[in-house]
Amino acid sequence: MKILAIDTSNKPLSVAVMDNDQLLAQTTLTTHRKHAEFLMPVIEDLVKKADLTPTDLDRVVVADGPGSYTGIRMAVTAAKTIANTLGIELVTVSSLLNLALNVQRADVLINPIFDGRNQNMFTGLYRWNHGTIETVIEDQHISLGKWLPAISDYEQPILIIGDTASFEDDMRNVLHSRLLTANPLMGIPSAALLGQYGLAKSPVEDVDAVVPRYLRLTKAEADWKKLHPNEDTHNYVEKV
């Protein structure tokens, strides 16, 4: 099975082309945020360098969020359009889980973090169990103040990766020696690991329905929901 894997959830861009779990080609860039300009050229280049054509692909695996709104939009739009237009499978994977895949050890709880600004984070808690990664706490958008009590009672050490800089000191004050940090390179997503993980996952049933995992309403919608708590928010778009 030929797989195209894409992660542009935050500043880094990572794309891989795989043949089952064998990596054929991968590019990871961290120098810019120009995913709109770079994503399709990188895909084009890697598929060519892997000696394939688009129609050889069997599956697209995408990190669908959370992350920067523009970043996850680029990846999801490209991934769902490629899957739809080629009539191939699409697998969606949490961007936080994809980062957790960088830590392949069973003796810690893995806590990937994306900065949500103003002491808020997009985060979740993961662990390896007999070679399979498991969710311990679901991905969410949460303030540091609320996240800390949620993770402070586990006995295992907690390894933080990703945008840890603005949270590390406060976390250490609570977790003390149970807080572990990692080589910063582990905070950069790998599309190859994403593709490998996506190989075993079942594809989505409805490609058209796939949207990014924002985990946060827009401000306009959140304000509106407060005023209209019982309103059905579906069917706001009509074909005319």
Place this chain on the structure above:
Amino acid sequence: MNLVARDLVLSFETSCDETSVAVIENGNKILSNIVATQIKSHQRFGGVVPEVASRHHIEQITGCIEDALRDADVTYDDLTSVAVTYGPGLVGALLIGVTAAKAVAWAHNLPLVPVNHLAGHIYAARLVEPIEFPAMALVVSGGHTELVYMPEEDKFEIIGETRDDAAGEAYDKIGRVLGINYPAGKPVDELAHQGKDTFKFPRAMDSDDNFDFSFSGLKSAFINTVHHADQIHEELSREDLAASFQQAVVDVLADKTQRALKEFPVKQLILAGGVAANKGLRERLTKEIASFKDTKLELVPLSLCGDNAAMIGAAGEMLYRHGARADATLNADPGLEFEWLADEAK
């Protein structure tokens, strides 16, 4: 298989609050034109919220592609090119169409043609009748008010534009004062037809020696009039308010257009853009054009005045013939503009 090869463009438009995909044959025949509108969603907020618009485009985009191909009864193998709006517009909204179009072009090895949204509005006229050059276009929409001179089919030169609010924007703002939710163009137009121009609002820049427009003064005069009446508890006729506002807008648009036609004689005047659906404006230009014996008025049909991908396909086919191409690096350009007419060309 057809004996005569058909030129088939798959076109994308996502610059604001409509997700649209179309298939256009030979640049002038609509085989399909799918439009998914988000108006109902943005009405919750009284106007388009860019982040919400972008999210809706992602929900809709692949479904619209499928519908467009199915309605046109064509497959990817039949297509000649892919065309997409890359500006002007909301950046987060444009990017969805641009990314999807790039993905389709790459997957099926099709040339990609970048299209200016306003060129699309103008080329909607072509879906009814061939455009004859030189031509002039008055493009009026929620975001734009421009006079565009076209010496040849692929040359677009701005000769005048709004200095502040677009005409459609002014409609939405005074609509709010009248208690009309966005988009206010049509309801205000209907109200105006039941009233009279009793308030005589200012016609800004109408006598200036250029082709530029301004609507913010008119908008302020309107709002001040209503607020003043509120303060002294006087009830004003909504019909007359709407009629007076519309008359001022139409006067300025028609006068400037007329002056432009005198300086740039053309074979065709095209009225395009969302506000081109305005009945008052259509009636007035129809009357004015009678004095220009060599100029034909082309009113874009109501169904194609709003944002749609058919118009992008119509412009895209023309641009494709003239060699316009984009590669996979194509980015959205929210502030994209036509060039101003060079002075020596006058």
